[in-house]
Every structure is written in structure tokens, then in C-alpha cells.
Amino acid sequence: MPPIPHVRPENVLRRAEELIAVGQPAAALSVLHEHVTSKRSRSSPIASLEPVMLLFVELCVDLRKGKSAKDGLYQYKNIAQNTNVGTIEMVLKKFIELAEQKVTEAQAKADEIQSSLESAAPTSNVEDLDAIETPETILLATVSGEQSRDRTDRAVVTPWLKFLWETYRTVLEILKNNARLEVMYQATALQAFQFCLKYTRKTEFRRLCELLRNHVQNAAKYSAQMHAINLSDPDTLQRHLDTRFQQLNVAVELELWQEGFRSVEDIHTLLNLSKRQPKNIMMANYYEKLTKIFMVSDNYLFHAAAWNRYYNLLRQSAIALAAGQGSKKDSPSVTEADMTKAASFVLLSALSIPVISTSRSRGALVDVDEVRKNKNTRLTNLLGMPQPPTRASLFKDALNKGLLSRCRPEIRDLYNILEVDFHPLSICKKISPILKEIGADPEMEKYVLPLQQVILTRLFQQLSQVYESVELKFVHELAHFPEPFQVTSSMIEKFIMNGCKKGDLAIRVDHVSGVLTFESDIFSSAKALHPGSAAGSAESEVGSVQRLQSTPAEIARSQLARLAKTLHVTCMYVDPSYNQARIKAKEAAHARARAGAAKEHEETLTRRAIIEKRKEALSDALQKKQREEENRKRARNQQLQEAEQQRLLDEHRERERKRMKDEQDRIRQQELKKQLEELKTGVKGIDVNQIDLEELDSNRLRAIKLAQLEKEKNDLNEKIRITSKRIDHLERAFRREELKHLPEDYETQKKQDLETYEQTKEETLKAARQKHKEDVALKHRLSRLVPYFNDFKKSVTEKRHEEFERRRKAADREFEQKKKQRIKEVHERIRRERAEREAEEQRRREEEERIAREEQERIAKEEERRRALAEEKAAREEQRRQVFIRFHIRASLTKKTENSMSRLSVKGNVRREAEQRRAARKAWPCRTERPSARSIFPNELPRVLTLLAELELHGEIVKPPKLLPVPASNRPQPKRPRQHPRRKRAATSLHIYGQPAMGLLIAVIFPMLGNPLLRLDNFLEALCLPLALPLPRKSLAHGDQDSNNSSRCYVSTVSGLV
Known part of the structure; x- marks a missing residue:
């Protein structure tokens, strides 16, 4: 359903046009403003609302209603920014164009008024020539002090200028911090800059710069809003940079140096945010404007540094263009003349840097040193330099880049005179023609005054090194400059007083005698004697002053250092060995350096690679974080946009x-x-007046109407009944009278019908005869064309028949071709399907064979794996059994050893019996004393027993069939002492333990314990004799042989064990 007629934009527009037509634009504006700012207009289509806004801004401009325009444009932006941005830009452009047009018309009107006044003044017809100006005009001119032109402009042009300024401000406020309207925002800012420049509106320019600065600062605050600008976007940042560069240009043109410096800081802030390299042409403009700003602020050091950066940029652009790496559009146009001019300004500005401080008092060097340091740091950052520049560093950089060969000849001569070959007695004579040439150039004329200060500084510095006192007249003659740069006595005295006040000079002026006295206190600081400080130029090198000879202060201060240096040189010549230690240390250091050079180089490369990897990782992490942040922000913006769209949709639906x-x-x-x-x-x-419309509905109204109709129907029927009863008698009388006249009426009607028939028949025959006549004439006229018609018909028929036959034959041929093609395709499809079936069958058979082969291999591998697992399991079981047996044997031996040793420890005659056994063994004829034989100690017994148990377990020691004494005839038996009964019981109870060999071993060996002199041979004999084993052929401790047992074989296992 369409909206209510009185709120439709078309009706509002029509009403406004009607009001304008009758001369009521204020009322029309009121109607439009009410409609635009109402909530109902939000649901209106943009296409119908756009003409309303165009007429609205036109009326606002005509009536200078800036506030009404601002309200309406804000409302229109909120309505259309989500659907159609182009209409907002069109309306705002129309608003600005109308305001600018009004300003132009006002200027033309003011010019016309002024020209009419000027032309009418001399020819005005007045009665009294002496009273041309009235008393009112004289009083107005006396009070205001302005001319008629100024008053005319103020009355006619200024109101429209104010309105145009308000227009720019309104448009910028509407377009701020909206990414979809950003291009229009930047274009409007540029138009506002041109407005300030064209009409020299300095105050408005300051406010405009502050407004734009606040918009950029608030961009981060409102970054979460819908359509917020993103300064991380390179295109957005580039547009802001273009605007700030234009702002800097206008500030320089208007000579608003403070605002220009703020613009430079804004540009530097945006450059730090930018990830894209700025264009060379923009940076060239940036440095060029910085030179002007620093020159106006009398900061000659950073002025020279800015010229240095400008020259470097031009040189790099020229090199890049020559190599084909740069774009001509993005690089400044560089010619040889431009390079020469830039080089001359670089060198001239560096020469103009003051050598001493340019501050006004000594206190400035003490109280605000930190402030100056911070300021220099800020200026250094603006120039993009790693460290603050100095006078010496600028000269060094200029010389390294060959500026002397590029600059103008007079600038080169000036450098040689001031910095290379400075002579105080002839300085002014040499420099006068150069100053004339520099003063003749309008661009270089501004450097004459700072050059004079530098010359005077150099002059007094070198005079203080040579003279103790000089006449003022002599100094005036030395400081003679050409006209119009002449230096007076008062200027020289003022320079000296300022230098003394700041502590850079130590000069006393005697006006009575006309003498300058250079004070030289040997205990004073070097500041006054060597004024090389440059607080105003950031210069700190004392070596910037040319030294003609040492001063007394320097001599007193460096006496000990010079003495030490002289003695060192003397010792080097007198005693050559004095340097040997140093030379050796130096050679050793060189050797270490050469030895570690490769390693250090590798470490450096490794460290560099690690640093690069870390940088890459950090960069990747940062980029990832930025991408995630952008994705989150995009998702958040999308959610907000969807929520806003849903809200608008809900509101629209509700409305x-x-x-x-x-x-x-x-x-x-x-x-x-x-x-x-x-x-x-x-x-x-x-x-109906008694019926309430609020309580009335359609059903009730229908019932009332039906009841009334029923009542009317009944009344009508009653009337008809009464009337019919009255009419029946009258009708009967009429019919009786009518019967008398019916025959006459019949005859009359009959005659009329016959006449009508005859007339109709005659007309029909006449028309038939006329038509027949015309048809006959037409036949005779067309009969001549029948042959031609037949021939034409025959030819057309034949042609159509031929065409039909040709098309039929072509259709038949095409049908046969398609039929053959179809048959061929069918045969090909059948052949292909057969081949595919055969291939599929072959693949199926191969797949079955492969599956069967793999199944057999799997079964074989499974059998092999099971067999290997069974063998491994049997081996593990056998190993586990052997370990169990070994552990059981070790436990048994340990238990038996403990029991035996406990029994032996109880007996007190162990040592005596051991001595008897040793004496008996010594008495054997087959044994000889071997002093070098190693004895067996009791602490070796557990290991021996364990190894013997393992040997017995593996079958190395074979148990004899019977544990019987060996007959004496088989081997010599020495006379042995009687054994202890306890040992006999141990020997006879060997079979009880189930280990005969071990039991016998324990019975034989345990009695030997406690004898520290028991040798290995005794142990072998005690071991082998009870077991009926042969004695070893070669003892492990000795290399002798037993002659009685040479034919016997030795059990290798026992020998290896021992």
C-alpha cells in the first residue's frame, strides 16, 4: 500500500515548489526541513528523496541557513550511507558548488558597486563642489579608517565567505571517519585549502588544520564503528599524506610557519604509520618546505640538514631514473641545473651555520639544555636522520659526495676561504666580491647575515690565538664588508657583548684607549678561549676552529700529557726492548685474530642467519597477528553491519x-x-447524527441498513397494493374504448408496411445493379492482367517446387549422413564397451590373482612369524630357567659360605691349624717356593665360587663317579697333619647338598681361609687333588712346569677361571 499522500517526498517537493512560486522560500525551506528531519523520511526511497535534498540545499544556500543545512545533511547521510553513497556525494557537491557560486556572484557584485562608485564620483551632479563628502561619510571614514572598497567587501562578500567556510566545515564533519566517503572527504579538504589560499584566510586555515588533526586522532577512537577508516590501509594512508602535503604547501604560501611545522609533524606521524615507501616527489616537496620553515625560525643547522636531505633525494632519484628503476611520475624532474642549484644551497647553508651559540644568554645553555636536546631529537626524527646533525658532519658528507665539483664557483671559493684557507687579515677583501654575487641573487640573499656572523666568529677566534690586544680601528678595518652589507662599530660591539655574555668569547673592550683585550687565564676553561660550542647549531667539535698556535691555557692543561708522550717516544728510541712486549702482544693479537677470523666469520654468518630467521619469524608472527586482527575486525564489522541491517529491517517492517x-x-x-x-x-x-462512529462497525451498519430496507420494502408493497386496486377499474375502461379504434389502426399500419417494403425492394435492386456494373467493369479491366498473372504464378510455383526439391534432396542427404554417422557411432560404442568389458575382466582376474598371491605370502609370513615367535619364546624360557638355576645356586653357595665362616670364626685354633697345613705343604717334594706367587685372599672367594658354580652348571667341571680318596700310588702323597673332625664331617657330607663338587670345594678351601700367605699354586693343588684332576701344566702366576704332571692335561676352564 502506498504511503500517506501528505508525507510522500513527491508531494512535499510539489508543495515546496508552489511556495517558491508564490515568493515564500522560507516557508518552502521549513516544509522541506521538517520532512527531511522527520522519522518518516527514513522509509522513503532514495530516488524520490534525492530531488527533495537538492532543492533543500539550494534554499539553504539562498537563505544562508547553515544550521538547517547541517541538520538535514546529517539526517540524509544516516539514511543513505548504507545503500547509496553516490547520492550523498552528489548532494554535498551541489551544496559546495552553490556556496562557491554565491561567493563568486558576491565578488562580482562588489566589483560592480565599486566601479560604479568610482565612475560616478567625478561626474556626480552636486550643488556644492566643496561639500562632496557629507559629514556622515567624513565621520565614518575617520572612525573606521577603511576605504570604500573594504567596506563594500565587508558588507557584500564577507557574509558569503563566512557561509562558504561554514559549508566546508559542515561537509567535513559529515564525511569524517567514514571509509565509504573518504575520497569525498579528501577532495573537500583540498577545496578548503584552496579557499584559504585564494582569499588569504589565515585564521580559518588554522582552524581547518586543527579540525583535520582532530579527525585523524579520533579515527582510532571510533575504529569499532561501522564504516570506520583504517589507517593501516595503504591507500587510505596515502590519501591522508596527499592532503597533509597540500596543507604544508598552503601553510608555506600563507607564511604560517608554526602551522607549517605542525603539518610537518603530522606528515612524519603518518609516514611512520605507513608500510608503503613514500613517493620521491612528495618527499622532495617535504624537504623543500622544511628548508623554508627552518630558515624562518633561524635554525640554520637543521636548515642545512634539510637541504642535504633534499639534495640526496634528488641524486638518488636521478640515479634510479638513469638505471630505469624508478617511475617518472613518482620522481621529481631532475636536471643538471637543479642539481647545481641544490648543491650550491647545501654548501651555502652549511657555511651559514653559526660556529658559536646563537642563544641570547648563558642561562639558556644551563637551564633549558634538556629542552633543547628534546627539540633537536624531534627535528632529527622529522628529517629521518639517525643522529642529530653537526656542522662538521654536514661538511664531511658534502665533501664525500663531491658537492664542491657540482656547486657554483663562487660558493666553492667561499668554502675554501672560510674553511680551508682562512686568513683574518685578508678575509674581507677576498669575500667582498662573493658576498656581492650572493646578495644579487634573491634566493641566496638571506644567507648574507649568517655568513657575516660566521666570518666575525672566525675572525675573533683567530685573533684571540695570535694577539693579546688589538685596536678597535684595526678590527673595523678587518671586518669591512661591501655595501649594502656594511658592518658598523655598534654591530661589532654588540656581537662581542653577546659572545661574552654567553661565555663563547673572553674579550674586554676599552673605549677610552680604543683597544680590545683578549683575556687568557691559564686556569680558565677552554670554552671562552676556543669557542667551538654551537648550542644553536648542535655543534660540539672543538676542532671546528682552526688552530694557529696553542694558548697558555692549553699549554698548562696539556703539559703532563705532552711530557708523557715525549718520554714514551724517547724510550722507544733509546731502549728497543721497550717495545718488544708490546710488539709481541700485538703479534699475538694478530695471530689470534687470524686464527679466529674464520670461526668469527662463521659465527657472524650464523648469528646473522639466526637474526634473519628471528626477524622473519617475528615478521610472520606480526603479519599473522595483523591478519587475525583484521579478520576479527572484519567479522566484528560484518556482525555490526548485519545487526544494523536487521535493526533497520525490523524498524522498516514495524513502520x-x-x-x-x-x-x-x-x-x-x-x-x-x-x-x-x-x-x-x-x-x-x-x-445519523446520533450514531457514534467509534462504536460503529460494518456489521452493525449493515444490520441498520437491512432493517431500513426491509421497512421500505414493506411500505412499498402496501402502496402498490392500494394503487393496484384503484388502477384496475381505469384500465378496464381504457381497453373498452380502444376496441373501437383497432380496425382503423390495422389498415393504416398495413399501408405503411407495404410502402416500406416497396421502397426497400427498389433500393436493393438499384444497389445490385450498380454492384454488377462495377464488377463487370473491373473484370474487363483485370482481364488483361490474367496472362501475366498466370505466368508469374507459374514461375513462382516452379521456383518454389525447385526449392522444395533441392531442400528435400539436401534433407535426404543430410539424413543419410546422420544415419551413417549414427550407425558408425553405435558400432564404435559397442566395440568400445566390449573392449572395456574385456579390460575390466582382465583387471578383475589380475586383481584376484594378486589378492590370492598376497594371501599366500601373508600366510607364509604369518607361519614364519609364528615359528620365530615360538623359537624366541623357547629361548626366553630356557634363558629364564638358566637364570633361575643360577640364582638358586648362588643363593645356596652364599648360605653355605655364611654357615662355614660362622663355624670357622667360632674356633680359636684356626690360625694354628693353618700354620700346620702350610708347614706340611712346604714339606712336599713336588713343590718349590715361589716368592712371586700371588696369594688368594678371602675377599676373592665369593667371585671364585660364583664362577665355579657357573662352570659346573655348563658342564665344564665334571663330577667324578665316586668321591673316594685317590690311591697313593697314583700320585705322591706328602705327609699331612691330621685333619680336624669338623672338616671331615664336611667332606663326608658332600652328597647331602646335591652338589658334590661344590661340597668338596668348600671342604678343601674353607680350611685355607685365614692364611694370608696361601698362594695360587696351593689353591690349585687343593682344588685339583680332591677332585682327582691333574695339576696345571703352567701356573697363571708363574711360567714353570711340573715334571711329575707333564703328561697330564690341564682343564682350561679352571685355569681361565683362576
Whole structure:
């Protein structure tokens, strides 16, 4: 359903045009403003609302209603920014164009008024020539002090200039911090800059710069809003940089140096945010404007540094263009003349840097040193330099880049005179022609005054090194400059007083005698004697002053250092060995350096690679973080946008629902009123004034109407019944009278019918005869064309028949071709399907064979794996059994050893019996004393027993069939002492333990314990004799042989064990 007529934009526009037509633009503006700012206009289509806004801004401009325009444009931006941005830009452009047009018309009107006044003044017809100006005009001119032109401009042009300025401010406020309107925002800012420059509006320019600065600062604050600008976007940042560079240009043109410096800081801040390399042409403009700003602020050091950066940029651009690496569009146009001019300004500005401090008092060097340091740091950052520049560093950089060969000859001569070959007695004579040439150049004329200060500084510095006192007249003659740069005595004295006040000079002026006295206190600081400080130029090198000879202060201060140096040199010549230690240390250091050079180089490369990797990792992490942040921000913006769209959609639906309901109520009320009016006019007996419309509905109204109609019907039937009863008698009388006249009427009607028939028949025959005549004439006229018609028809028929036959044959041929092609395709498809089936069958058979082969291999591998697992399991079981047996044997031996040793420890005659056994063994004829034989100690017994148990377990020691004494005939038996009964019981109870060999071993060996002199041979004999084993052929401790047992074999296992 369409909206209510009185709130539709078309109706509002029509109403406004009607008001304008009758000369009421203020009322039309009021109507448009009310419609634009109302909430109902949000649901209006943009296409119908756009003409309303165009007329609205036109009326606002005509009536200078800036506030109304601002309210309406804000509302229109909120309505259209999510759907159609182009219409917002069009309306705002129209707004600005109309305001600029009004300013142009006002200027033309002011020029016309002024020209008419000027032309009418001399020819005005006045009665009294002496009273051309009235007293009012004289009083106005006396009070205001302005000319008529200024008053005219103030009355006619200034109001429109103010309105244009308000227009720019309004548009910038509307377009701020909106990414979709950013291009229009930057274009409007550039137009505002041109407005300030064209009309020299310095105050408005300051406010405009502050407004733009606040917009950029608030961009980060409102970054979460919908359509917020993103300064991380390179294109957005580039547009802001272009605007700030234009702002810097306008500030320089208007000579607003403080605002220009702030613009430079804004540009530097944006450059730090930018990830894209700025264009060379922009940076060239940046440094060029910085030179002007620093020159106006009398900061000659950073002025020279800015010229240095400008020259470097031009040189790099020229090299890049020559190599084909740069773009001509993005690089400044560089010619040889430009390079020469830039080099001359670099060198001249460096020469103009003051050598001493340019501050006004000594206190400035003490109180605000930190402030100056911070300021120099800021200026260094603005120039993009790693460290603050100095006078010496600028000269060094200029010489390294060959500026002397590029600059103008007079500048080169000036450098040689001031810095290379400075002579105080002839300085002014040499430099006068150069100053004339520099003063003749308008661009270089501004450097004459700082050059004079530098010359005077150099002059007094070198005079203080040579003379103790000089005449003022002599100094005036030395400091003679050409006209118009002449230096007076008062200027020289003022220079000396300022230098002494700041502590850079130590000069006393005697006006009575006209003498300058250079004070030289040997205990004073070097500042006054060697004024090389440059607080105003950031210079700190004392070596910047040329030394003609040492001063007394220097001699007193460096006496000990010079003495030490002289003695060192003397010792080097007198005693050559004095340097040997140093030379050796130096050679050793060189050797270490050469030895570690490769390693250090590798470490450096490794460290560099690690640093690069860390940088890459950090960069990747940063980029990842930025991408994640951008994704989150994009998702958040999308959510906000979707929520906003949903909200707008809900509001639109609610408004539509409410509007439909209101419309339905309105239509219902209108229908009720219409029906009531019908009842009032058509039905009598109903008083509609007593019916309440609020309580009335359609059903009730229908019931009232039906009841009234029923009543009317009954009344009508009653009337008809009464009337019919009266009419029946009258009708009967009429019919009786009519019967008398019916024959006459019949005859009359018959005659009329016959006449009508005859007339119709005659007309029909006449028309038939006329048509026949015309047809016959047409036949005779067309009969001549029949042969031609037949020939034409025959030819057309033949042609169509031929065409039909040709097309039929072509169709037949095409049908046969398609039929053959179809048959061929069918045969090919059948062959291909057969081949595919065969290939599929072959693949299926190969796959089955492969599966069967793999299954057999799997079964074989499974059998092999099971067999290997079984063998491994059996081996593990056998190993586990052997370990168990070994552990059991070790436990048994340990237990038996403990029991035996406990029994032996109880007996007190162990040592005595051991001595008897040793004496008996010594008495054997087959044994000889071997002093070098190693004895067996009790602490070796557990290991021996364990190894013997392992040997017995593996079958190395074979148990004899019977444990019987060996007959004496088989081997010599020495006379042995009687054994202890306890040992006999141990020997006879060997079979009880189930280990005969071990039991016998324990019975034989344990009695030997406690004898520290028991040798290995005794142990072998004690071991082998009870077991009926042969004695070893070769003892492990000795290399002798036993002659009685030479034929016997030795058990290798026992020998290896021992």
C-alpha cells in the first residue's frame, strides 16, 4: 500500500515548489526541513528523496541557513550511507558548488558597486563642489579608517565567505571517519585549502588544520564503528599524506610557519604509520618546505640538514631514473641545473651555520639544555636522520659526495676561504666580491647575515690565538664588508657583548684607549678561549676552529700529557726492548685474530642467519597477528553491519505494519462515513447524527441498513397494493374504448408496411445493379492482367517446387549422413564397451590373482612369524630357567659360605691349624717356593665360587663317579697333619647338598681361609687333588712346569677361571 499522500517526498517537493512560486522560500525551506528531519523520511526511497535534498540545499544556500543545512545533511547521510553513497556525494557537491557560486556572484557584485562608485564620483551632479563628502561619510571614514572598497567587501562578500567556510566545515564533519566517503572527504579538504589560499584566510586555515588533526586522532577512537577508516590501509594512508602535503604547501604560501611545522609533524606521524615507501616527489616537496620553515625560525643547522636531505633525494632519484628503476611520475624532474642549484644551497647553508651559540644568554645553555636536546631529537626524527646533525658532519658528507665539483664557483671559493684557507687579515677583501654575487641573487640573499656572523666568529677566534690586544680601528678595518652589507662599530660591539655574555668569547673592550683585550687565564676553561660550542647549531667539535698556535691555557692543561708522550717516544728510541712486549702482544693479537677470523666469520654468518630467521619469524608472527586482527575486525564489522541491517529491517517492517494498520483504519473510517452519508441521503427515517462512529462497525451498519430496507420494502408493497386496486377499474375502461379504434389502426399500419417494403425492394435492386456494373467493369479491366498473372504464378510455383526439391534432396542427404554417422557411432560404442568389458575382466582376474598371491605370502609370513615367535619364546624360557638355576645356586653357595665362616670364626685354633697345613705343604717334594706367587685372599672367594658354580652348571667341571680318596700310588702323597673332625664331617657330607663338587670345594678351601700367605699354586693343588684332576701344566702366576704332571692335561676352564 502506498504511503500517506501528505508525507510522500513527491508531494512535499510539489508543495515546496508552489511556495517558491508564490515568493515564500522560507516557508518552502521549513516544509522541506521538517520532512527531511522527520522519522518518516527514513522509509522513503532514495530516488524520490534525492530531488527533495537538492532543492533543500539550494534554499539553504539562498537563505544562508547553515544550521538547517547541517541538520538535514546529517539526517540524509544516516539514511543513505548504507545503500547509496553516490547520492550523498552528489548532494554535498551541489551544496559546495552553490556556496562557491554565491561567493563568486558576491565578488562580482562588489566589483560592480565599486566601479560604479568610482565612475560616478567625478561626474556626480552636486550643488556644492566643496561639500562632496557629507559629514556622515567624513565621520565614518575617520572612525573606521577603511576605504570604500573594504567596506563594500565587508558588507557584500564577507557574509558569503563566512557561509562558504561554514559549508566546508559542515561537509567535513559529515564525511569524517567514514571509509565509504573518504575520497569525498579528501577532495573537500583540498577545496578548503584552496579557499584559504585564494582569499588569504589565515585564521580559518588554522582552524581547518586543527579540525583535520582532530579527525585523524579520533579515527582510532571510533575504529569499532561501522564504516570506520583504517589507517593501516595503504591507500587510505596515502590519501591522508596527499592532503597533509597540500596543507604544508598552503601553510608555506600563507607564511604560517608554526602551522607549517605542525603539518610537518603530522606528515612524519603518518609516514611512520605507513608500510608503503613514500613517493620521491612528495618527499622532495617535504624537504623543500622544511628548508623554508627552518630558515624562518633561524635554525640554520637543521636548515642545512634539510637541504642535504633534499639534495640526496634528488641524486638518488636521478640515479634510479638513469638505471630505469624508478617511475617518472613518482620522481621529481631532475636536471643538471637543479642539481647545481641544490648543491650550491647545501654548501651555502652549511657555511651559514653559526660556529658559536646563537642563544641570547648563558642561562639558556644551563637551564633549558634538556629542552633543547628534546627539540633537536624531534627535528632529527622529522628529517629521518639517525643522529642529530653537526656542522662538521654536514661538511664531511658534502665533501664525500663531491658537492664542491657540482656547486657554483663562487660558493666553492667561499668554502675554501672560510674553511680551508682562512686568513683574518685578508678575509674581507677576498669575500667582498662573493658576498656581492650572493646578495644579487634573491634566493641566496638571506644567507648574507649568517655568513657575516660566521666570518666575525672566525675572525675573533683567530685573533684571540695570535694577539693579546688589538685596536678597535684595526678590527673595523678587518671586518669591512661591501655595501649594502656594511658592518658598523655598534654591530661589532654588540656581537662581542653577546659572545661574552654567553661565555663563547673572553674579550674586554676599552673605549677610552680604543683597544680590545683578549683575556687568557691559564686556569680558565677552554670554552671562552676556543669557542667551538654551537648550542644553536648542535655543534660540539672543538676542532671546528682552526688552530694557529696553542694558548697558555692549553699549554698548562696539556703539559703532563705532552711530557708523557715525549718520554714514551724517547724510550722507544733509546731502549728497543721497550717495545718488544708490546710488539709481541700485538703479534699475538694478530695471530689470534687470524686464527679466529674464520670461526668469527662463521659465527657472524650464523648469528646473522639466526637474526634473519628471528626477524622473519617475528615478521610472520606480526603479519599473522595483523591478519587475525583484521579478520576479527572484519567479522566484528560484518556482525555490526548485519545487526544494523536487521535493526533497520525490523524498524522498516514495524513502520510498514503500523502504516498499513493506520491506512486500514483510515479507509475503514472513510467507508463508514461514506455509508453513513449514503444512509443519510438515500434512506429516510434514520438519524445519523446520533450514531457514534467509534462504536460503529460494518456489521452493525449493515444490520441498520437491512432493517431500513426491509421497512421500505414493506411500505412499498402496501402502496402498490392500494394503487393496484384503484388502477384496475381505469384500465378496464381504457381497453373498452380502444376496441373501437383497432380496425382503423390495422389498415393504416398495413399501408405503411407495404410502402416500406416497396421502397426497400427498389433500393436493393438499384444497389445490385450498380454492384454488377462495377464488377463487370473491373473484370474487363483485370482481364488483361490474367496472362501475366498466370505466368508469374507459374514461375513462382516452379521456383518454389525447385526449392522444395533441392531442400528435400539436401534433407535426404543430410539424413543419410546422420544415419551413417549414427550407425558408425553405435558400432564404435559397442566395440568400445566390449573392449572395456574385456579390460575390466582382465583387471578383475589380475586383481584376484594378486589378492590370492598376497594371501599366500601373508600366510607364509604369518607361519614364519609364528615359528620365530615360538623359537624366541623357547629361548626366553630356557634363558629364564638358566637364570633361575643360577640364582638358586648362588643363593645356596652364599648360605653355605655364611654357615662355614660362622663355624670357622667360632674356633680359636684356626690360625694354628693353618700354620700346620702350610708347614706340611712346604714339606712336599713336588713343590718349590715361589716368592712371586700371588696369594688368594678371602675377599676373592665369593667371585671364585660364583664362577665355579657357573662352570659346573655348563658342564665344564665334571663330577667324578665316586668321591673316594685317590690311591697313593697314583700320585705322591706328602705327609699331612691330621685333619680336624669338623672338616671331615664336611667332606663326608658332600652328597647331602646335591652338589658334590661344590661340597668338596668348600671342604678343601674353607680350611685355607685365614692364611694370608696361601698362594695360587696351593689353591690349585687343593682344588685339583680332591677332585682327582691333574695339576696345571703352567701356573697363571708363574711360567714353570711340573715334571711329575707333564703328561697330564690341564682343564682350561679352571685355569681361565683362576
